[in-house]
Amino acid sequence: MHTKSILILLLIIALGACTEKQQSTQTPWGDTFGTDTTTSQTFSLRDIQESGEMVVLTISGPDTYYEYRGKQLGTQYLMCEKFAQKIGVSLRVDICRSVDEMVKKFESGDADMIVYPIPTSTKGIIPCGYSTDQGKLSWAVRDDNTELADSIKNWYKPEIAANVKREERELFSIQSIHRHVYAPMLNTQAGIISNYDHLFKRYAPIARWDWRLLAAQCYQESCFDPKAYSWAGAKGLMQIMPETAKHLGLAESDVYEPELNIYAAARYINELNTRFMDIRNPEERKFFILASYNGGFFHIRDAMALAKKNGKNPYKWVHVAEYVLKLSTPEYYNDPVVKYGYMRGSETANYVSAIYSRWQKYRGIRNTATIIPTDDIPTIYEPHKASKKHRFKLKNVKDN
Numbered sequence: 513m514h515t516k517s518i519l520i521l522l523l524i525i526a527l528g529a530c531t532e533k534q535q536s537t538q539t540p541w542g543d544t545f546g547t548d549t550t551t552s553q554t555f556s557l558r559d560i561q562e563s564g565e566m567v568v569l570t571i572s573g574p575d576t577y578y579e580y581r582g583k584q585l586g587t588q589y590l591m592c593e594k595f596a597q598k599i600g601v602s603l604r605v606d607i608c609r610s611v612d613e614m615v616k617k618f619e620s621g622d623a624d625m626i627v628y629p630i631p632t633s634t635k636g637i638i639p640c641g642y643s644t645d646q647g648k649l650s651w652a653v654r655d656d657n658t659e660l661a662d663s664i665k666n667w668y669k670p671e672i673a674a675n676v677k678r679e680e681r682e683l684f685s686i687q688s689i690h691r692h693v694y695a696p697m698l699n700t701q702a703g704i705i706s707n708y709d710h711l712f713k714r715y716a717p718i719a720r721w722d723w724r725l726l727a728a729q730c731y732q733e734s735c736f737d738p739k740a741y742s743w744a745g746a747k748g749l750m751q752i753m754p755e756t757a758k759h760l761g762l763a764e765s766d767v768y769e770p771e772l773n774i775y776a777a778a779r780y781i782n783e784l785n786t787r788f789m790d791i792r793n794p795e796e797r798k799f800f801i802l803a804s805y806n807g808g809f810f811h812i813r814d815a816m817a818l819a820k821k822n823g824k825n826p827y828k829w830v831h832v833a834e835y836v837l838k839l840s841t842p843e844y845y846n847d848p849v850v851k852y853g854y855m856r857g858s859e860t861a862n863y864v865s866a867i868y869s870r871w872q873k874y875r876g877i878r879n880t881a882t883i884i885p886t887d888d889i890p891t892i893y894e895p896h897k898a899s900k901k902h903r904f905k906l907k908n909v910k911d912n
Contacts, residue, residue, distance in 0.1 A: 555624055557599065557659040566596050567604045567623040569614045572845055572853025576628055577605055579808065580856055581744045582753050585683075588651075590676045591642060592627045595667055607853060609846065618652075624660065626652045640664040642673060683743050691740035696731050696870065705874055706736045708749065711774045719781035721798070724874040726778065728867045729802065738770045750777035784809065791827045799829035799864055803836065807860035810852045815839055817849040833861050 560566050570577045570588065577586040584593075589605065596603040606623055608614040611630055618626055619636060629649030632639040638661040639650035653661045698704045705712075705727045712730070716723035733751040734740035741747045745754045747767045752760075757767055762776040784801045787809060791797040804812045815835040816826040824831035836857040838844040845854040 554621065554654050554657050556657065557663055560601055560624055560660070561599055564601050565604055566599075566601045566625065567606060568592060568625045568627040569606050569608055569617055569623045570627045571610070571614065572607055573842065574840070574854055577607065578854040578856075579852070581746065581806075581808070582755050583744050585680070587673065587676055587680060588627050588642060590680065591668075591672055592625070592651075594672065594676070595641070595664060598667060599663065609848075618654070621654075624653065624657075625664075641668045689740070689742045691735050691737040694736040696735075697874075706730070708736065708770055708774065711771050715775050715778040718775070718778040720785055720794075721778075721781065722871070722875075725798065725867070725871045726774070726781075728871040728874055729805070730774070730777075731870060732863060732867050738773070739768055748773035750774060752776055752780075756780060781805065793827070796827060796829055799868070800832070802864045802867055803829075803833075803860050806863040807836065807855055807857070808852070811839065811855040811857075811860075812836065814845075814850045814852050814855075815857075818844060818847060821847070821849050829864070833864070836861050 555563070570586075572578055573586065575587050577584065577589040579585070584605065589603075593603050605627075606617070608617065611628070614626055614628065615630065615634060617623060626637070627642075628651070629642065629644045630637070630652055632643075632648060632650050632652075634652065636655050637652035638655050638658065639647075639652055640661045641651035641664045643650035651664070653664070694706070696705075698706055705724065708730070709723070709727065712723040712726045716726045719726060730736060730749050733746075734749050736749065738749050740749070740751065742751065746752060747754075747757075749770055750773050752762060752767055752773060754764075757764065757776065760776045760779055762772060766772045781801055784804050785797065788797050788800050788804075791800055800812055812832070815832050815838075818835035818838065819832045820826040822835070824834070826832060835844065836855070838857065839850070839855045840857045844850065
């Protein structure tokens with residue numbers, strides 16, 4: 513009994529010593545345990561450079577930040593990226609839903625900078641860098657981070673914004689895609705589409721597609737040029753993105769090899785097929801797979817969520833395509849059900865429509881109905897369901 517009492521007493525003493533030590537001990541990273549000491553959460557310019565990363569807050573939008581084929585874009589993001597490159601760090605983006613959310617996160621020390629024009633009268637900030645509304649709205653850093661603010665002020669010039677906007681326009685021009693344009697049909701009478709028909713036939717079963725659909729997609733991607741490449745980094749016949757190639761195990765040295773490129777694309781299409789198994793109709797599923805190949809899986813899921821919220825069928829492309837287009841407008845890409853923000857919806861909708869139309873022609877279906885947009889927002893919908901804002905007309909397209 514005496515021995516047991518001694519052991520209990522020793523345990524109490526040990527626990528007290530641990531508590532006392534915890535109150536005065538810091539981890540190797542500087543975190544203090546067991547105290548109420550408040551430390552500044554602001555990272556100075558030197559701290560940011562030593563960490564190698566700058567964290568910024570913004571809101572999704574075409575002028576601010578969005579993702580396109582695995583690339584981070586948006587005029588303001590690209591400007592900030594140039595500043596990050598100047599100070600020798602990478603950029604990490606935290607997307608917020610509103611200015612209020614952004615300011616609260618900033619006050620909590622969750623980021624180094626706000627890359628979105630907020631009111632310059634906002635408490636606790638130093639306005640610096642890009643500004644709008646005659647200087648009433650500006651990027652910002654914390655009011656105790658004068659070193660970072662001064663660095664941004666010394667770097668930023670109005671012509672930087674103009675240059676970045678011009679560069680962005682050039683990215684989406686046809687000149688940014690390097691390819692030789694071959695005929696969409698090599699021999700109509702013989703039914704020969706391209707020099708790669710044998711490869712489409714060999715690997716289409718992996719994609720679970722008609723080989724002519726794979727050919728139609730290939731023409732849309734590269735015009736059958738195996739050496740095609742784009743500014744976004746997409747390469748080869750099926751315009752495989754670098755991250756996708758890495759994911760599929762396609763070596764960079766093999767990305768321009770026609771057979772390996774088509775094989776990789778077929779495996780990726782099969783992968784997307786499995787991710788859309790909730791769309792039970794396999795013919796409908798093809799539209800969603802094509803849209804994801806071009807615009808990204810998560811953006812298409814966002815459009816499906818919007819369709820469902822608005823009483824449409826989220827498993828029918830003609831309904832979901834409407835919201836693919838609407839994801840380019842703030843009312844929709846800021847909707848609470850949308851998780852991945854703005855997307856270039858018109859490009860994706862047209863991509864799907866063009867491939868489907870060409871596939872029909874490859875199958876020998878003449879006078880295929882395709883949809884020609886008549887306003888700034890292209891659509892591919894049924895005439896009786898189109899709103900005044902989204903009008904279009906049908907045009908018969910005959911084989912050449």
